[in-house]
Structures are given as C-alpha cells and as structure tokens.
Amino acid sequence: MTKAIMIQGAGSNVGKSILVAGIARACVRRGLSVAPFKPQNMSNNAAVTTDGGEIGRAQALQALACGLEPRVDMNPVLLKPESDIGAQVIVQGQRFATMKARDYGKQKSTLLPPVLESFRKIGKGRDLVIIEGAGSPAEVNLRAGDIANMGFAEAADVPVVLIGDIDRGGVIAQMVGTHAVLPENDRARIKGFAINKFRGDTTLFHDGMAMIAERTDWAPLGIVPWFTDAWKLPAEDVMDIASRTGGTLKIAVPRLNRIANFDDLDPLSATPGVSVEIISEGRPLPGDAHLILIPGSKSTIADLAHFRAQGWDVDLAAHIRRGGHVLGVCGGYQMLGHEIADREGIEGVPSIVQGLGHLDISTIMKPQKRLARSRAVHVANGEALEGYEIHIGETTGPDCENAWLEIDGRAEGAATRNGQIKGCYLHGLFSSDGFRQSFLSALGQPVAAHDYAAGVDETLNALAQHLETHLDLDGLLALAGEV
Known part of the structure; x- marks a missing residue:
C-alpha cells in the first residue's frame, strides 16, 4: 500500500525542497521506502538521471535523501527559462518544446497525463511518496489547467500540507490569506500546516499558530527553526546562491x-x-x-x-x-x-x-x-x-x-x-x-582533503533530526492518503 502527501508553500522559496529532502531522510531512517516527486519544476539547475534525461537539481537531492538514483519520473515537467517570457519545456526528461509563458499556460493541462503516469511509476512498490508543489496555490489566477499544485493534488487525490515562511514576515496573512482565496474544494484538501525558517524562541509564535489553526481549521504540525547548515546541501534556486568566504x-x-x-x-x-x-x-x-x-x-x-x-x-x-x-x-x-x-x-x-x-x-x-x-x-x-x-x-x-x-x-x-x-x-x-x-x-594554495559526499549525507541526517525535533512527523504521516 502506497501513501502520499503533498507539501505546498504559501509562497515561493519557503523552503519546500529542503523540507521534502529532510522529511524523506527522516522517513527512511524510520525504515520506510520513500520516493520524491515534483509534478512541475522551474529551474536551470538540472541533474542528469540514470535513465538518460534531466530533472530539477532539488529532486536529485531528494532522491539522494531517499537512497535512490535520480529518475526522470521524479520530476516529469521541468521548465528551463531562456528569457523573461519563455522557457524550454522538458517532459519526462527530454526536450518537448520551447514556449512563451502565455503559450505554456494554454498547453500545460495537456501534460497532466504524463505527469500522472510518472507519479504512478514513482509510487510503485513504495511506502510513501512525498510530493513537492511549485510556487503557491494562492495564485488562483493560474488554477485552470494547473499541474503543479492543487490541480495535481485533485487529479491524484492526495492531501496537502501548507508551509509558511516566517522569515519574510506576514506569515499569518500568508496562511489565512491562502485559505481565504482558495476555492472550497482546494481549501478542504489542505489538512495541516507548518511554519518554516523561524529565528529565535519558537514559543513566541505559539499564539500565532493558534490563530492560524482557528481561522483555517488546519492541523498545526510545528514551527521549524532556521536550519543553519542548509547551505551545505546542493542549491537549486538561483536565489540561494551565496558567497562563502574566509578561506585563503x-x-x-x-x-x-x-x-x-x-x-x-x-x-x-x-x-x-x-x-x-x-x-x-x-x-x-x-x-x-x-x-x-x-x-x-x-x-x-x-x-x-x-x-x-x-x-x-x-x-x-x-x-x-x-x-x-x-x-x-x-x-x-x-x-x-x-x-x-x-x-x-x-x-x-x-x-x-x-x-x-x-x-x-x-x-x-x-x-x-x-x-x-x-x-x-x-x-x-x-x-x-x-x-x-x-x-x-x-x-x-x-x-x-x-x-x-x-x-x-x-x-x-x-x-x-x-x-x-x-x-x-x-x-x-x-x-x-x-x-x-x-x-x-x-x-x-594547498587545500586539505575533504569528503564532500559524506558531508552532504551528514547534513541530510542532521536535517532529518532537526525535523524530528521540531515537526510533528507522526501527525504529518497520519495525514498521508492512499494512492
């Protein structure tokens, strides 16, 4: 029996990719067979898979967290921006077309069948599939034909956990605002929520969690403090590229x-x-x-x-x-x-x-x-x-x-x-x-030996332990639905 849960964000760059990797590693450490999945990604930082295609780098990291080799079905649609208004469209690992954003918006619903096909393949024989959304479901102007967030969740009939980013400020408005603008069917699909990137004493936001839960009727799953070692994991988003100084x-x-x-x-x-x-x-x-x-x-x-x-x-x-x-x-x-x-x-x-x-x-x-x-x-x-x-x-x-x-x-x-x-x-x-x-x-300048792969693996384990401590993983897993 395979179960699935989808992690969506109340905005872009709320930390979904890292959270999915950490949850996946935590579940593997619990003895579960886990696979990652992202229906649609947008990134120019791609990974080449064992089956000869390309997927988003984040899904390759998530595969590593699961102890798996990356496969094209883990990210069946990859958009690689070539200009401010257009992107190369990769479907199941191979170039499908180059489209302007407006044209892709008209065509994306036709990609739902291969997305669902890939989802079924990834889930076969697994205990759990952890799905990552893209951007935010609150962009309801993009809901028609959606394959990245609620459109996929509805088609695959999977429950959703919504993540908010408190580091940017206004997280209560992010969460309650998302609840307010979503259509009733999509709103009901969200079963729980968590807050990410908290700096300082998490008890200071307990009242905030209660306010969100009261206004949305979603189950609170925890407040995740800022994970300071996240930079040690391969980054996918160009926004996460940062200088690392101090060496000679x-x-x-x-x-x-x-x-x-x-x-x-x-x-x-x-x-x-x-x-x-x-x-x-x-x-x-x-x-x-x-x-x-x-x-x-x-x-x-x-x-x-x-x-x-x-x-x-x-x-x-x-x-x-x-x-x-x-x-x-x-x-x-x-x-x-x-x-x-x-x-x-x-x-x-x-x-x-x-x-x-x-x-x-x-x-x-x-x-x-x-x-x-x-x-x-x-x-x-x-x-x-x-x-x-x-x-x-x-x-x-x-x-x-x-x-x-x-x-x-x-x-x-x-x-x-x-x-x-x-x-x-x-x-x-x-x-x-x-x-x-x-x-x-x-x-x-002589450089000391360093085991990079071991460092990434140690960081994934540390991330998993971080989430075991601060996230209600038992509650999150209880929300997963059969697929």
Missing part, C-alpha cells in the same frame, strides 16, 4: 543572468580553506582572486553580452595578465573562445558573436542536446572523476589539442599551453574529492 584560496564567480547548473560551486564552497565569492552585476571581478570560474548558462550569447556590459571582460583580461587562472564550464567554456555561431537561432535571433578570445576555440550551436553521466580522467595526473554533460553546441579549435580531461577514451576540454586558462563541458567535476584537491592545490 579565493575563487570569483560572475553571476550570469541565466546561470545554469551552478551545483559546480557547492563542493568548492564546502571545501575548508576555500572562499567562493559570487560577483553580482555592477561589481568588478576582484583583483586578488586565484581563480575566476565562469559557470554554465542557459543562454550563452545573452549572458556573454551581460558579461561585457558589466566590464567583466576587462577585469578578466587584467586577471590573466597578472597570471591568474581561469576555468570556463559549459557556457562559460564557450564564452572563452573566439566565436559562438548560432546560425539556426537556437538561443534567439540567428547570429555569430565574438567570444572573449582567451582560448583558441570556436563553438557552433546545434539543436541536439548532449545528456550523459560521465566518468573522466584528469590527463595531468590520472585522477579519476565523475560528472555529467548537459549542453548544446560543438566546440573545436587548436586549444582542444591541449585537452585536459578524457571521457570514455575521447579528449574533452581545451586549455592554453601553459594551462592558465581551461574550459570543459563536464559539470560536477569538483564533486570528486581527489581531483578537486589536486586542481585547487595547483593554484598555489
């Missing part, structure tokens, strides 16, 4: 408008002795950085223009003249070359643009996307590493003869002859501890 080895990362697959930064931030500084627009790239890391992008050409608009191209050139190191990953790799040719208009208007010119390479954009989980070797010292590839475009040129990685017997990446400037398509490479230590130590 300094890595500067320009924050691109369409930054994608920025989980490359997580192992670096977690490494003792390393500072990762996220450089926002309007700020120069720091002159004392040992490494400038240009991350991936969902819209490389647009982000290259943004890079130049900040004057970062001038800062980068000065950094190189001082002997500083540069690494471009995926879109950042493409930017470092002489030219990016998008003759088919994959990223917008067909164009050929000049790159930053620090690697002797050029890139041609092609519609076929490469999705692969890959095992690689660091050519310089034979270190084994793992990662994933998720990109469009083919990069060639003389500096590719200085490939510094090898994947399944083929050369990968490019570098200048002195190795000062490097690029590659392999994401996740810094999750491999030995490679990360040797790569960073070669920058002139």
Whole structure:
C-alpha cells in the first residue's frame, strides 16, 4: 500500500525542497521506502538521471535523501527559462518544446497525463511518496489547467500540507490569506500546516499558530527553526546562491543572468580553506582572486553580452595578465573562445558573436542536446572523476589539442599551453574529492582533503533530526492518503 502527501508553500522559496529532502531522510531512517516527486519544476539547475534525461537539481537531492538514483519520473515537467517570457519545456526528461509563458499556460493541462503516469511509476512498490508543489496555490489566477499544485493534488487525490515562511514576515496573512482565496474544494484538501525558517524562541509564535489553526481549521504540525547548515546541501534556486568566504584560496564567480547548473560551486564552497565569492552585476571581478570560474548558462550569447556590459571582460583580461587562472564550464567554456555561431537561432535571433578570445576555440550551436553521466580522467595526473554533460553546441579549435580531461577514451576540454586558462563541458567535476584537491592545490594554495559526499549525507541526517525535533512527523504521516 502506497501513501502520499503533498507539501505546498504559501509562497515561493519557503523552503519546500529542503523540507521534502529532510522529511524523506527522516522517513527512511524510520525504515520506510520513500520516493520524491515534483509534478512541475522551474529551474536551470538540472541533474542528469540514470535513465538518460534531466530533472530539477532539488529532486536529485531528494532522491539522494531517499537512497535512490535520480529518475526522470521524479520530476516529469521541468521548465528551463531562456528569457523573461519563455522557457524550454522538458517532459519526462527530454526536450518537448520551447514556449512563451502565455503559450505554456494554454498547453500545460495537456501534460497532466504524463505527469500522472510518472507519479504512478514513482509510487510503485513504495511506502510513501512525498510530493513537492511549485510556487503557491494562492495564485488562483493560474488554477485552470494547473499541474503543479492543487490541480495535481485533485487529479491524484492526495492531501496537502501548507508551509509558511516566517522569515519574510506576514506569515499569518500568508496562511489565512491562502485559505481565504482558495476555492472550497482546494481549501478542504489542505489538512495541516507548518511554519518554516523561524529565528529565535519558537514559543513566541505559539499564539500565532493558534490563530492560524482557528481561522483555517488546519492541523498545526510545528514551527521549524532556521536550519543553519542548509547551505551545505546542493542549491537549486538561483536565489540561494551565496558567497562563502574566509578561506585563503579565493575563487570569483560572475553571476550570469541565466546561470545554469551552478551545483559546480557547492563542493568548492564546502571545501575548508576555500572562499567562493559570487560577483553580482555592477561589481568588478576582484583583483586578488586565484581563480575566476565562469559557470554554465542557459543562454550563452545573452549572458556573454551581460558579461561585457558589466566590464567583466576587462577585469578578466587584467586577471590573466597578472597570471591568474581561469576555468570556463559549459557556457562559460564557450564564452572563452573566439566565436559562438548560432546560425539556426537556437538561443534567439540567428547570429555569430565574438567570444572573449582567451582560448583558441570556436563553438557552433546545434539543436541536439548532449545528456550523459560521465566518468573522466584528469590527463595531468590520472585522477579519476565523475560528472555529467548537459549542453548544446560543438566546440573545436587548436586549444582542444591541449585537452585536459578524457571521457570514455575521447579528449574533452581545451586549455592554453601553459594551462592558465581551461574550459570543459563536464559539470560536477569538483564533486570528486581527489581531483578537486589536486586542481585547487595547483593554484598555489594547498587545500586539505575533504569528503564532500559524506558531508552532504551528514547534513541530510542532521536535517532529518532537526525535523524530528521540531515537526510533528507522526501527525504529518497520519495525514498521508492512499494512492
């Protein structure tokens, strides 16, 4: 018998993803077989799955919390924003279309059948499926055809627990206001609520909990204090990217408008002795950085223009003249070359643009996307590493003869002859501890060994214990319904 419960938020970024991961790990520690599910996600930080597709990074973390390999059915619809008004639509792991928001709004109801199909697959043989909503059900103007929140909950007939974020203020209005605007059927589907991100003495909000319960008739399930170690878990939302300073080895990362697959930064931030500084627009790239890391992008050409608009191209050139190191990953790799040719208009208007010119390479954009989980070797010292590839475009040129990685017997990446400037398509490479230590130590500041995967696992266990302490998990599980 499989049961399911859906965690929805009274707003965006209330901490649903982390809560689902923590609840999942807590349930696994109780001996339950658990799987995560999110009907629709919006993120450019994707994970490549064992079955050859892509899902939101948060669902990959939740799978890890459950002791499972990530599968496309855990997040059957993924929206990857390419502009302010449009996104690439991924269905069951594969590209379905690129749509403007208005067009997607008209089409999303047609995606309910594959979403329900994936939900049934994920639940098969499990004790519990923990479902994460997206945004907020209070956006009742989007209720028609909804597949992310109450539309899915109704179609799958699952009960809902609503989460409020007290850190932003106005949490009583969030919860009671959501109750007020929801249609009666949706309102009745919410069985309980909890408050997240509390700072200080939780007893000070006991009266607030009682007020919410009185006005909504929902069961209060607890007040969850701020979990200070959340930064140690891979982030999905670009809003959660933050600098981690204090180390002697300094890595500067320009924050691109369409930054994608920025989980490359997580192992670096977690490494003792390393500072990762996220450089926002309007700020120069720091002159004392040992490494400038240009991350991936969902819209490389647009982000290259943004890079130049900040004057970062001038800062980068000065950094190189001082002997500083540069690494471009995926879109950042493409930017470092002489030219990016998008003759088919994959990223917008067909164009050929000049790159930053620090690697002797050029890139041609092609519609076929490469999705692969890959095992690689660091050519310089034979270190084994793992990662994933998720990109469009083919990069060639003389500096590719200085490939510094090898994947399944083929050369990968490019570098200048002195190795000062490097690029590659392999994401996740810094999750491999030995490679990360040797790569960073070669920058002139020795870095201590650090077991990144063990750190993530320890943090998930700590999160699970945090929720066991502050959340009524027995009460939450009692609300789960059979599916």
